[in-house]
Amino acid sequence: SSHFFRQDIMKWNGWGYSDSRFLFNKKGQGEFTGKRYRLSGMILPSLKDWFEATFGTSLQHKTPATPTLNVSAVPPPNLVEPFVEELKVAGVAASHDPEGRVFRSHGHCLHEIFALREGRIGRVPDLVVWPNCHNDVVKIVELACKYNVCLMPYGGGTSVSSALECPLEETRSVVSLDTSQMNRILWIDEKNLTVHVEAGIIGQDLERQLNESGYCTGHEPDSMEFSSLGGWVATRASGMKKNIYGNIEDLVVHIKMVTPRGVIEKSCQGPRMSTGPDIHHFIMGSEGTLGVVTEVTMKIRPLPEYQKYGSIVFPNFQQGVSCLREVARQRCAPASIRLMDNEQFQFGHALKPQVSSIFTSFLDGLKKFYITKFKGFEPHHLCVATLLFEGDREKVLQHEKQVYDIAAKFGGLAAGEDNGQRGYMLTFVIAYLRDLGMDYYVIGESFETSVPWDRVLDLCRNVKERIVRECKERGVQFPPFSTCRVTQTYDAGACVYFYFAFNYRGLADPLHVYERVEHEAREEILANGGSLSHHHGVGKLRKEWMREAVSTVGLGMLQSVKEYVDPNNIFGNRNLL
């Protein structure tokens, strides 16, 4: 049935589409399968060397995943029969098929995927329901209250905060409320440039459909292929092009949410209000603890006339950060500007596909010569910023010049459109790469923070070093891959993204080591003035730091909202608080 559509084309124990994955072919060459991405079907000649050198691994040592889900390992559902009955009467689709329940029992944290690959199944929802519209949700929530059933909203399933894990202490029947069928654009208002959408819509579908009408929301989180509008609202998502379009909190005009107390929404769509604290801010970031977001009115923009990628090479990370800071100071950031550190720059190189002509490879060689020999950049220090400009052609070119002029003051050299475009393409495929690592004893994860400008460099250095040190102290044999990039600029600071991965051969409990290292890395972030999260959210993974992050009173405020809205903890995913 159509309810299972997405589930059928996606991996049950890894990232993304089943047909798309990295692998090392028989010749030992890296390869990306499928047809969906620019990199699909390409051979990646340098991947193997980079992989083996970075992680100290050998392709001889494999750790393949359990190929199929062992259905008998899935615990039998704990169903409240009258609840199921009344749902049926109300015409809401529901299923307790084990595969569907397992599929909705996790997000994409390392430990979640690692367990699935090993065939370990923990607590999974007992039932999945597919409301078709707002009124279906109202009905489901009413019934859940009536029968004291625990509801866990499920959107795109891309959470990386353990938000979708069923709480172990939950004894009630757990129902996964899958919003995927509420995926219609209800209306477009061209006078006010707004769109009213059901919250289950997936990012790329929303964008594609709006594009057909000549519009876009411009909200493009890295997960937009799979994540949902409701999920964005529930986690305070951030998009790559927020410099033009804003983050989710800037894009949202109106939200409708169903709670155990009833429906919460504003009475009008005024662009700004002074009506006490903005109730949207109780909803945004509530992580499914208060109710289900069913419909959202969002701003839209006409599609940009012109898009241009770009890239800049800097002699070192410090210069790169100074440049980004200056760009932010002058408030002239392009739609997107990201700065990779040296390790990530080299990683990006490892993902370069086989060049088709001698001429291209000759050009590459020439570029390398120019940058390292002629300009004196140290190959182990240089780093790259990728840029995306959007708007009308003339302004884009003007804007581009302004940014490159600033970059030049910090020793930055324009490094071409191609490198820029490749950088953004990698954003979408990078998540697939972790699955490849896990085939060969390598586990890893990404995490993010936001931090004032003056602390960016210190935080990046200290966190990367902390990761290296913690790995060493915990018996990791080979130095970990520990790298970062600055992915967003703000007036008062930046968003920083860390990747870290290591070879776990020889470790008795690699997951535990991994979790401790991530924990210590987060401690280091907080000690260096970074935030608990910029856009991933808190979930259950970062709950322990909430009190420290928002103060006891702050936490109490949030708790009292929860107590009023959902006194029986129907929305019992236990995230955040």
Added chain:
Amino acid sequence: STRRGIATTGRLNPKVNPGLKKRDELEDMLEERRRSSDARHALRCYAPAVYKGLAPREVSALRGAVLQSDALQHVIGQVSAECGERRELVQEEAAHLLDEMAHRLRLGTVRFFAYVLSKVFKTLFRSVRVNEEGVQRLQQAIQDHPVVLLPSHRSYMDFLMMSYILYTYDLALPVIAAGMDFMSMKVVGEMLRMSGAFFIRRSFGGDKLYWAVFSEYVKTMLRTGYAPIEFFLEGTRSRTGKSLTPKTGLLNIVMEPFFKGEVFDIHLVPVSISYDRILEESLYARELLGVPKPKETTSGLLKARQILREDYGVMHVYFGHPVSVRSLAQGRVKRSQYNLVPRHIPQRPCLAAQALVGEAAFRLVRLQEQAMVLRPWTLVATLLLQNPDGMDLPVLEEQAAWLRRLALSFGAFLDWPDCKPCREVVGAGLALHKNLARVSGGRVRLAVAETPGVGQTAEELAFDRAVGVLSCASYRNQILHVFIRPALLSVALRTANSSRKDEVYTCFNFLWTVFSNEFILCPGASVQDFEEACYLLGKCCAVQESQQDIVMSEGGHATLAFLRALLDPFLQGYQVVCQYLCKETEENLRENKFVPAARNFALQLILAGTLKCYEALSSDLQKNALAALVQLEAVTKVKVIPTQKPVHARL
């Protein structure tokens, strides 16, 4: 509650035993210098490993970085607003202060020093022994983290020797915090500056601008890994041979970049420098007795040429294990406390951070103490001081051998050659220190005059003798850190009303508090120290412990008596100070009058024959005693006029 803790915790943790600590081997670094050309050594290719990612930085760039730093600019703005001075003028003043302070490290000068010092050291010392493993550790540390070198301070030689060693082993040269007093020696001062010294005023308590310039200068060098930073935790040269209570000002400054997240870690490296004979030996004794210290002048230093004719034996330099500030702060200091204020704005560190710095300072000084190489002579000096009427040589040798065993069992880093007979070892010490001890007719005694010389007054004679005693005591003092805890326990065992542990601890704790300025006793660690003392005395079978009690063992008499005698001069000295304060009739006693008056009081007792303890004349002891009395609130300090601090005696 602590007392109950003692009675019940009983056995202490076994890691206390310092005797088990493994120490590195020491190698003579002068050997190579005696074999090859000094000129070539001075001119050789010098390419030290530096802090990772460090771009070589000119001295002028450093100056600019400091003067333009946000931190200094902030204070300049404040000062300018406060005193209504134009900002540019304050900026100029800051630049002036920085120029007065800053080092101008130049390789040429370093090479010159490398040449001259090679000559000088070879003349002065038979050998300079260095633990090369420590040097290697240091080399690694310098590449990984900003490094702070913390040598002990007994002589002017210390920092010359430090730089010389680092140069010789091809390590990055340190920049050294030096007292302003050197500045008066024009040529030498400038030379030192060019070899990496920077100069700090002795007191600048209220001067905000000076403090800002100074701390930003140090922190800038540290943050960038510009060079290892070297300073003396003790603040000044110890005149007594004992380590001085550490000053925490500079340590606070160098630890702050870690607290504020500006560096990943900082490594503190304690360095223990010990001398067979200290060049300033009798100079120190005279200073302690109130003969003012001669102002450092270049010509004065040149006069010291006669020093070059003497034999100063062996010098030992031991580079300790680097102490990571990050590890020290782990779980103790919340670095996020700095999240809410821009880091260039001065912020008083939280109590936890202050406590940590204080503790670290003591810990580092103890690490210095523990790695000081002790020579057999220190044991001989100890015995001679306990026997002012002299000892028969065989008795001295026998007791020295006994004391050697005791010291070793307490974990002393004693450099006593195993292969040589005791007689030879003791003889060598006596020979080297013939100015302090005399052997005649098979009897050894301190080399002090018995009767006044021609035209010498009784007072002058007393001072003369005191110089001898204090010089000798400066060697005994070197081993006190080995014995101090058991010694305090020995006295406590004698004075306690019963052998119950808690009562003994009460006495111990009282003595421990009284002497907390005299010896390196880490604040708040009296329980640990008590346990360590019990353990050590138990180990050498001097006491027996049961659940409730602690009593002297049958064979423990000699050990306990020796340990009590070790503390005796201090007990007597403190008593004299108390007696003096009780008798002092003046209602308000000026602080600067205290030492001369107390000294005079002690002198009168000595002249009258009622006091035999010459160490009571030591100004160091008197000051420490006063500080203890102030701490115990037996004496209060009252500020009367801002410039002069009187002491108000209220015993």
